[in-house]
Amino acid sequence: xxxxxxxxxxxxxxxxxxxxxxxxxxxxxxxxxxxxxxxxxxxxxxxxxxxxxxxxxxxxxxxxxxxxxxxxxxxxxxxxxxxxxxxxxxxxxxxxxxxxxxxxxxxxxxxxxxxxxxxxxxxxxxxxxxxxxxxxxxxxxxxxxxxxxxxxxxxxxxxxxxxxxxxxxxxxxxxxxxxxxxxxxxxxxxxxxx
Numbered sequence: 001x002x003x004x005x006x007x008x009x010x011x012x013x014x015x016x017x018x019x020x021x022x023x024x025x026x027x028x029x030x031x032x033x034x035x036x037x038x039x040x041x042x043x044x045x046x047x048x049x050x051x052x053x054x055x056x057x058x059x060x061x062x063x064x065x066x067x068x069x070x071x072x073x074x075x076x077x078x079x080x081x082x083x084x085x086x087x088x089x090x091x092x093x094x095x096x097x098x099x100x101x102x103x104x105x106x107x108x109x110x111x112x113x114x115x116x117x118x119x120x121x122x123x124x125x126x127x128x129x130x131x132x133x134x135x136x137x138x139x140x141x142x143x144x145x146x147x148x149x150x151x152x153x154x155x156x157x158x159x160x161x162x163x164x165x166x167x168x169x170x171x172x173x174x175x176x177x178x179x180x181x182x183x184x185x186x187x188x189x190x191x192x193x194x
Contacts, residue, residue: 008082015081015137023137024083026129030144031074031085032092037122038067040101044111052108052161063154070147077143102177106185112161113170113184114177119155126151162187 011020045060075085086095098121103114130144162170162184170187174180 006083011082012080012137012139017082019136020081021083023133023140024078024081026132027074027078027081027140028083028086028095030126030129030147031071031078031087032095033122033125034067034071034074034147035087035092036096036098037118038064038071040115040118041067043101044103044115047103047105048108048111049105050107050109056108056112056161059157063157066150066154070150073143073147077140103181106181107188109161109170109188110181110185112158113174113180113182115158116155116162116169116171116184117174117177117180119151119158123148123151123155 007017007021008024011017015023041060041064045057045064048056048060071087075087078085101114101118103111106114126144126148130141130148133140133144159169164170170184171180172183174183
């Protein structure tokens with residue numbers, strides 16, 4: 001649930017101060033999540049190894065850049081609503097509801113398995129946020145939906161590495177990053193031994 005934001009002194013036309021604060025609070029959760037995602041993507045970019053290194057290493061930089069643009073758009077929307085966006089590391093850590101990314105140096109497939117789990121969670125929370133603001137602020141709703149388009153595309157890029165020719169994902173049933181990484185790694189090893 002979004003943290004309650006102090007009432008702004010002003011907000012955008014047609015919103016009450018209370019609704020502006022509610023929308024800003026929802027957006028703050030997305031700001032934290034997207035800042036974390038950008039850092040996680042860069043962490044993976046630096047720690048990926050193995051035969052698919054260059055493909056994954058180069059695939060992630062455009063995702064980092066796009067997520068950083070999303071971060072800026074969200075922060076600027078919060079400010080437009082009359083609220084100060086909180087973009088410091090301390091605010092992110094204090095307000096997040098998830099743990100740090102848990103995989104260090106690992107193969108490309110293991111990282112992609114874990115990243116599948118990360119994207120699932122970010123996208124699900126973004127969809128919830130879009131629904132939460134839909135009746136309050138169509139501009140913010142539109143912004144979040146635009147982000148969802150890109151996030152889902154990036155998720156598809158990740159999943160394409162984890163999918164069999166029959167359409168099965170190697171990470172199916174995983175509920176944590178480590179479990180998803182393990183399942184993806186095991187599936188890749190099994191396929192290599194065939």
